[in-house]
Amino acid sequence: MLEYLLRLALLLPVLAGLIWGSLWLTRWLQTRLGHTAADGGGRRMQLVETSLIAPGMKLAVVRFHDREILLGCTRQGMVRLGEAAVPTMAQPESE
Helix, strand or coil: CHHHHHHHHHHHHHHHHHHHHHHHHHHHHHHHCCCCCCCCCCCCEEEEEEEEEECCEEEEEEEECCEEEEEEECCCCEEEEEEEECCHHHCCCCC
């Protein structure tokens, strides 16, 4: 019984450290992927707004190449419902 408790006392902090390290590494890699300094982040697509219609169904407005695209999203997939040019006032300012 004492051997079991000693193993538990040793392995639980090791396991917690591995979990924390993997979460930190995942977050660090997500911030590094797809970002370049030349274009200010490398993002061409931006999620503008979402609206939940029903469980498993939502509408999403996505800004892509100076266009706003309305998407219908369900559990089975996505469908483009409409598209419009971005109004000049709504364009994000460059930093």
